[in-house]
Structure formats: C-alpha cells, structure tokens
Amino acid sequence: MGLITLLGFPLLGCIVNYFYLELNWLEFFGFQNYSTPLIILGACFGLFYAMALLLSSELALIKDMPDRVEKMVASLNLNLMDGLFLSVCASVGEELFFRAAIQPIIGPWWGALFFVAVHGYIVPWDWNKSKYGLVVLPLSILLSLGFDHFGLWFSIGVHFAYDFVLFESIRKNNN
Numbered sequence: 001m002g003l004i005t006l007l008g009f010p011l012l013g014c015i016v017n018y019f020y021l022e023l024n025w026l027e028f029f030g031f032q033n034y035s036t037p038l039i040i041l042g043a044c045f046g047l048f049y050a051m052a053l054l055l056s057s058e059l060a061l062i063k064d065m066p067d068r069v070e071k072m073v074a075s076l077n078l079n080l081m082d083g084l085f086l087s088v089c090a091s092v093g094e095e096l097f098f099r100a101a102i103q104p105i106i107g108p109w110w111g112a113l114f115f116v117a118v119h120g121y122i123v124p125w126d127w128n129k130s131k132y133g134l135v136v137l138p139l140s141i142l143l144s145l146g147f148d149h150f151g152l153w154f155s156i157g158v159h160f161a162y163d164f165v166l167f168e169s170i171r172k173n174n175n
Helices: 002-021 036-055 068-075 080-106 108-118 127-150 152-173
Strands: none
Touching: 002 080, 036 127, 036 152, 068 152, 080 108, 080 127, 080 152, 108 127, 127 152
C-alpha cells in the first residue's frame, strides 16, 4: 500500500505534469525550493493539527464519527517503523500528485476539497461519514495554501507529521 502511494501517485503526477503543466522535473519535484526549515515548519503545523484533533476527540462532533480509518489502520498492526514508512509514502506521494500536479490546474480551494473527497471523507448522502471530512478539510486547505506560499516541501512536512502522529496514536491505543 505504501509503495503504491510512494511510486504510483508521483507517476500519475508526472503524467499530468507532462501533458498539462510542462514543468521541468526539478520544478515539478520542488527541488529548487527544498528547505529544511520549511519542512520543519510544516511538520510543526501537522503536529499541532494532529494533537488538536486528538485532544478534541471527546467533543460530540468528533466522538460520534465513524472509526473506519482507525479500524483499517489498527488492522495493519503497524510498528513504529511501519508508521514512519507509511507517513513518508503518503506525504511524498500524495503531495506530489494532489498539490504539485492537480492543484495548479484546479486551484488551491478545489484542490483541498478534491483531496478530502478522494479519500472518501465527503459523502453527501451520509452526514456521519462526512463529519471527518469537515474536520480534515481545514488541514487540506492548509496543505493547499501552504503549497502555494511555501512550496511542496512545506506541505510534505505538514502531511508527514499529521499522519505519523495519528498512526502512532492508533498503534498505541491498540497495544
């Protein structure tokens, strides 16, 4: 699953780039804007958002959300390194596809909504499933606007930290 995300999504992004964006490879992969401080800043935002979500998990809106994602992740029986690997795969693969390839075509606001919808978190006919979508939509907007203002590596940092904190929380709650 992780390797498909890490390799497949960037490949799809490269195809979109080739036909629609026509960026050179350094621009597409954001290497000209690589910045360790921006990755760290992004990771701080992702960490903050994940921790706020975990701390607010007793609120009625969040408490009543379906635990489909949590059950799926728990069923994987991840160890620390698995969570780290999957966080890298998801952050790099998905940000290359959704932010670097799709967002320049449809814009940051539609890109944020598309990201949440593709993950299955927005289901118009099922409010209960859509609640999580409303909780992660601000994060997706942060990823989209962060990509526009700070670049790909900031968004990768946000996504990585958010996923890793949630993977670790689920792993620890199931041990």
